[in-house]
Amino acid sequence: MFETIQETIENLALPKRVLVACSGGLDSTVLVDALCRYRSDVSVSVVHVDYCLREESRGDADFVQDFAEERGLPFYKKVADLSQEKQGVEEKARLIRFDFFEGLLKELGAGVVILAQHQDDQAETILMQIVRGGVFQRKFGMNQQSGHYLRPFLNFKKADLAEYAREHQLTWREDVTNQDPDYTKRNQIRNIVLPALNEVNGRAQEHIIQLAEQLSREELLIEGQAKRYLEPFYKNYNDVPRLWWFPCLKLIATRAGLYNLKESQIQDVVDLMRQTSKPNGRITLSDGYYFEKSYQTVDIFRENPNDVKSSKKLLKDGQKSDILVLELDQWYFLTDLRVRVQSNRPSEPDTGCLPLPDNLDGRLELVLAKSRDRIPLSSGHKTVRRLLIDEKIPAEERAKTYLLLDQEKNVLAVFLGQKQWYFTRNWPKDRPSGKQCLVWRIEEN
Secondary structure, eight states: OHHHHHHHHHTOOOOSEEEEEOOSSHHHHHHHHHHHHHOTTSEEEEEEEEOOOSTTHHHHHHHHHHHHHHTTOOEEEEEOOOTTOOSOHHHHHHHHHHHHHHHHHHHHTOOEEEOOOOHHHHHHHHHHHHHHOOTTOOOSOOOSEETTEEOTTTTSOHHHHHHHHHHTTOOOOOOGGGGOTTTOHHHHIIIIIHHHHHHHOTTHHHHHHHHHHHHHHHHHHHHHHHHHHHHHHHHOGGGSOGGGHHHHHHHHHHHHTOOOOOHHHHHHHHHHHHOTTOOEEEEEOSTTEEEEEETTEEEEEEOOTTTOOSHHHHHHTGGGOOEEEEOBTOOEEETTEEEEEESSOOOSTTOEEEEEETTOOSOEEEEEOOTTOEEEOSSSEEEHHHHHHHTTOOGGGTTSOEEEEOTTOOEEEEEETTTEEEEOTTSOTTSOEEEEEEEEEEOOO
């Protein structure tokens, strides 16, 4: 096993100067040591980022600095205090880290950054990608080389690295938060899911990685064939087998620059394409994009940002009461909610339906509620905040509350935390239900 690590490092095609990201943990400590032992032809600089998230983080930085200086290696450190951040800490840390790396690459004239992720990390990454879902969410894990980032240890288990460290009498720092399953979602995968899978089959981790490699190969084949179908698909999509509509649409979206796309959205597009009774149609997608069908031709376009009526702005600037007009038979996507007014009852499972009163004049509008908005009751008014409390909507779900307005801007109903509808005194209770419905579905990302 040690020879294999040695061979792996010796056989790496490396430039004269490299950076090695070192946290002080087992994996990166082994990486620095192996490069020093087996690649004396390469100039190695050690880089470290301290996010100040743990009391021990300064000790980690001191350890890495001492470890580098003992081997005569240049050491570079960045301190980025994220201790007061409440959300998105992992993503912010990642951006800071890679921005630091990119700056040092230019400053020092280094060719690559070498990272110490191993097979266990790879299996965790693949499982995370699977459970996140999404049309464009790759399920293949990390590449051994991505641009100027190199990961030579992806074929080694953490246990292999630990054995190497013991053999060469290396010491390292332990991050105790890595063992806390409640600390991050990845920790849940690492400490609960993967051990359970390994109990079922001791080689589960290897099989997960083999499956990802298989999916990667198959994805390349599918994309290659979709590219061949693309020209006839643009001209007349009915000339292309329906099995290939989905891959072609995905490719068109990519070429248009649209990556924030859900599988359910593409399915809606396919459903519209199959409707021979409706030769023309349009579906609002995400980020100002829309799909348009005109007889046998289809494409994805982006609206002028100043004219976009999508809910992206509604969600970002919800406290400004931006209004979304609900046109008939057109889907709108509100992060994890899709909604539309349609002319018949839905047949899809897991779809909510609010029958609308007969002869309701004008188009309806949907607006993200503010806590101080006043809701008309049968007698008097009540703020949205008080209504949410009285209706026992959980605090973490209250931000997802919408007002349904008629063309006169009267509040007809309130969608409380995407849980239930509350009807105001403006709702025409004496009018029978018509054919039109407001339908919605909660989407999982």
